[in-house]
Amino acid sequence: MTYTKRIAAAAISAALVLAPLAGCGASGSQPDAKQEQGTEQKQATIDYMALVNKQNKLPDGWEEALDLVEEKSLLYEDPVKVERKAYEAYQALKEDLAKDGVSVELDSCYRSVAHQQEVMDEFTKEKGAEYAQTHVATPGYSEHHTGLALDLFLVIDGEKVYENDEMMKYPEVWEKVHAKLADHGFILRYLEGKDDITGYAYEPWHIRYIDNPEVAHKIMDQGLTFEEYLGVAEEAKAANAKDEAAKKADYEVDYGTSEVYTHDDIDAAVKAVMAEFGTWKGCTMKKVAYTNDQTCKDNLEYANSLRKEGTPEFTQAMVLTSDFHSPSAEEAQGTAWEPDTDYKDYTWTLGRTDGGEWQLLTWGYA
Numbered sequence: 001m002t003y004t005k006r007i008a009a010a011a012i013s014a015a016l017v018l019a020p021l022a023g024c025g026a027s028g029s030q031p032d033a034k035q036e037q038g039t040e041q042k043q044a045t046i047d048y049m050a051l052v053n054k055q056n057k058l059p060d061g062w063e064e065a066l067d068l069v070e071e072k073s074l075l076y077e078d079p080v081k082v083e084r085k086a087y088e089a090y091q092a093l094k095e096d097l098a099k100d101g102v103s104v105e106l107d108s109c110y111r112s113v114a115h116q117q118e119v120m121d122e123f124t125k126e127k128g129a130e131y132a133q134t135h136v137a138t139p140g141y142s143e144h145h146t147g148l149a150l151d152l153f154l155v156i157d158g159e160k161v162y163e164n165d166e167m168m169k170y171p172e173v174w175e176k177v178h179a180k181l182a183d184h185g186f187i188l189r190y191l192e193g194k195d196d197i198t199g200y201a202y203e204p205w206h207i208r209y210i211d212n213p214e215v216a217h218k219i220m221d222q223g224l225t226f227e228e229y230l231g232v233a234e235e236a237k238a239a240n241a242k243d244e245a246a247k248k249a250d251y252e253v254d255y256g257t258s259e260v261y262t263h264d265d266i267d268a269a270v271k272a273v274m275a276e277f278g279t280w281k282g283c284t285m286k287k288v289a290y291t292n293d294q295t296c297k298d299n300l301e302y303a304n305s306l307r308k309e310g311t312p313e314f315t316q317a318m319v320l321t322s323d324f325h326s327p328s329a330e331e332a333q334g335t336a337w338e339p340d341t342d343y344k345d346y347t348w349t350l351g352r353t354d355g356g357e358w359q360l361l362t363w364g365y366a
Helices: 012-016 033-043 084-098 113-127 129-135 171-184 213-221 226-230 233-248 263-277 293-298 300-305
Strands: 068-071 080-083 104-106 149-156 159-161 186-190 203-209 252-254 284-290 316-325 342-352 359-364
Touching: 068 084, 080 084, 084 104, 084 171, 084 186, 084 203, 149 171, 171 186, 171 203, 171 213, 186 213, 213 226, 226 233, 252 263, 263 284, 263 316, 263 342, 263 359, 293 300, 293 316, 300 316, 300 342
Parallel strands: 252 284
Antiparallel strands: 068 080, 104 149, 149 159, 149 203, 186 203, 284 316, 316 342, 342 359
């Protein structure tokens, strides 16, 4: 994904990026004989082992060849859409998991390239190009275009659990899900600790249908990414590293010294800061710096005072400072910025719960 499955659940991104394409467990409509014949013709052109990632585009003619099944959604108004064979395999997986007391449903599945372009255009218009590029997968390069990528969510004690941070609290449930995937021709797509290869952080809910249980077992049993199995891991890693370097080329990140947070933790917070900063027209970031562990600890109570009502309490806070240059006199008109000025030690405060995603809470001078 990539953007993450649900970038900001309370914001526009959930409505636009994921689109109303989630689903429930009701069976889809069954094809008649005529439809079945058409299905065979279409499926003959679908390569279930095709790699679609940040470097590999959806093959030409793919969307025209797709045979999609629709299912009523538990989360959105529009139905979820899945490639037919992948949907049938999902139904079998779901039934298998139910025997172990695990209940899963469909969230985001198929998204068209055209819809992805609409999302990109909308975000670019409203949030700026940098924000859009950070939060939205490039049209044509999202695995969800294939119809073979399924984002699951959990039902725990009758309650829908679909927010990323909340789903991360059930590793024992996801372990049961992952143990059944290969039996039904699925693999876990974005593995923990291998985002340098896949280009995406760990997503226990994002599975991919490859229509071959034997190969799926080879991948899952060895803990491989799809890229590793296909022999393109090094190329993907190099390309992803180059992309990350390009994103950081215009500004410096000072990680300071921390016994609490890793560089990855700080990078994730910086990413959240830059997503907001990217909407500040004409401003140029020069440096983002980690403060120190004590400052972060001292600001935990403050971070929780900014938390949205009804959301889980933050267990960690992070305070960053930044140096940036304000817009030209013409671009600064109507803004609070002094034109063509260097701003130093501008503060950003973030919070998160149990190692989840950082939430940017406030910024500015105290």
